[in-house]
Amino acid sequence: MQQRTPLYDCHVAAGARIVDFGGWDMPLHYGSQIDEHHTVRNDAGMFDVSHMTVVDVEGTGAGAYLQRLLANDIGKLNTPGRALYSCMLNDSGGIIDDLIVYSRASERFRVVVNAATRATDLAWMRTQAEGFDVVLAEREDLAMIAVQGPSARKRASQVLPDSAREAALAAKPFHAVEMDDWLVARTGYTGEDGWEITLPGAEAPAVWRRLEAVGVRPCGLGARDTLRLEAGMNLYGTDMDESTTPLESGLGWTVAWEPADREFIGRAALETQREHGVARKFVGLLLEGRGVIRGHQKIVFDDGEGEVTSGTFSPTIGRAIGMGRVPASAGGDCRIEIRGKELPARIVKPPFVRNGKICIDV
Amino acid sequence: MSDLPGDLKYTKDHEWVRVEDDGTVKVGITDHAQNALGDLVYVEPPEVGSDVIAGDSCSVVESVKAASDVYSPISGEIVAVNEMLADAPETVNQDPYGEGWLFAMRPGDAGEIEELMDADAYQALLDEEG
Numbered sequence: 001m002q003q004r005t006p007l008y009d010c011h012v013a014a015g016a017r018i019v020d021f022g023g024w025d026m027p028l029h030y031g032s033q034i035d036e037h038h039t040v041r042n043d044a045g046m047f048d049v050s051h052m053t054v055v056d057v058e059g060t061g062a063g064a065y066l067q068r069l070l071a072n073d074i075g076k077l078n079t080p081g082r083a084l085y086s087c088m089l090n091d092s093g094g095i096i097d098d099l100i101v102y103s104r105a106s107e108r109f110r111v112v113v114n115a116a117t118r119a120t121d122l123a124w125m126r127t128q129a130e131g132f133d134v135v136l137a138e139r140e141d142l143a144m145i146a147v148q149g150p151s152a153r154k155r156a157s158q159v160l161p162d163s164a165r166e167a168a169l170a171a172k173p174f175h176a177v178e179m180d181d182w183l184v185a186r187t188g189y190t191g192e193d194g195w196e197i198t199l200p201g202a203e204a205p206a207v208w209r210r211l212e213a214v215g216v217r218p219c220g221l222g223a224r225d226t227l228r229l230e231a232g233m234n235l236y237g238t239d240m241d242e243s244t245t246p247l248e249s250g251l252g253w254t255v256a257w258e259p260a261d262r263e264f265i266g267r268a269a270l271e272t273q274r275e276h277g278v279a280r281k282f283v284g285l286l287l288e289g290r291g292v293i294r295g296h297q298k299i300v301f302d303d304g305e306g307e308v309t310s311g312t313f314s315p316t317i318g319r320a321i322g323m324g325r326v327p328a329s330a331g332g333d334c335r336i337e338i339r340g341k342e343l344p345a346r347i348v349k350p351p352f353v354r355n356g357k358i359c360i361d362v
Numbered sequence: 363m364s365d366l367p368g369d370l371k372y373t374k375d376h377e378w379v380r381v382e383d384d385g386t387v388k389v390g391i392t393d394h395a396q397n398a399l400g401d402l403v404y405v406e407p408p409e410v411g412s413d414v415i416a417g418d419s420c421s422v423v424e425s426v427k428a429a430s431d432v433y434s435p436i437s438g439e440i441v442a443v444n445e446m447l448a449d450a451p452e453t454v455n456q457d458p459y460g461e462g463w464l465f466a467m468r469p470g471d472a473g474e475i476e477e478l479m480d481a482d483a484y485q486a487l488l489d490e491e492g
Binding site (some may be wrong): 029032222290291292312313 | 389400401403404424426427429452455472
């Protein structure tokens, strides 16, 4: 049975092309995903991300629980309102999901995990909670709207309650403010500035319409994918899964090895992998000429092979970009097998685009 | 959904054909096709001067979503390609029956054009595909 967010009718009214995404009816675009992409890079766009799974984690044992559950260390969140990007690993160091955790108070956290992995994530989180004084509460009553782009916060601030506007605008990146049942976090999945706003589902349609009225453009999943790939951000299920560790997914930076005595799930497996040398690495790809890079295409080197995990045409750069897994020693020029031909490409270090600017040597 | 131009002929692979005053024909993809593909990012045109047989894949249109072959609707010689599409492939999405034409041909056999579908028949095909 297909699921719909509280904003479904708004999407249909705006002319969205609706597609299935992990069992949800979601907008692919509202006319042109390339135009929507440019609007986010240059102005302000918004995404309905209400299909994502929001779990409140509360109790005297919440901190200890999350310090064991997550590969990144919530101990870094020393003030309320700070956010952290982390992987959640299994005992083999494989990635169960990637997520953002917000600290709301010393014993209150909010975790946002992916939509497609909801059932696995919740089952795992609940099992791992045994023995901790913690309560997990899934917040199906909340919707989420991501407003992104250089003008996004300024425009969106007009729909915030007066009492919260100043505090919200003052929040630094990866910080959040709360007002009533709203949580406004300066996080995002596009490589542009902006907010991700969680709010009661019942209020979402009116807020979406007010955001439209102040010039924030509805954008769909198509633009979301080209934006996040330009920003060098991984997509779970495509760039990594339970068979890959953070060290071979370009996510080594999200693993907090210090303090050395923090026993997080998967630590031992990662330490072993690190000792033996990680055999594969995760890289960015740029096609030299015309064509589109797509997942599962072969990456060819003189002395080895790799595989594309994500690929697309970058509207900002005007060329195809991608990410993929290659042998640890690979680098420089390569070829990508596209529709039977080996086309010249090169390995680059993501991000490709941030804050509207191209970051790589094209 | 959108109105099909009544003066064009159509193929089951969602191409359209317009007979020009000088006897050449222009070929493009239909609104249904551009909508299914999404924003186009590359158009690989056929080679001007080449001879093609009806049903040959002679061009490729590529979107973020997928690459799609365009088949020659009739046999003949490619006499022109729409050069605007090299820098502005999105023209195909914006104006598929007009400025978004892909290539022009000199037909080998005018009879082949008559055998193509008219607007009603193509619409019936679309209705069937659902």
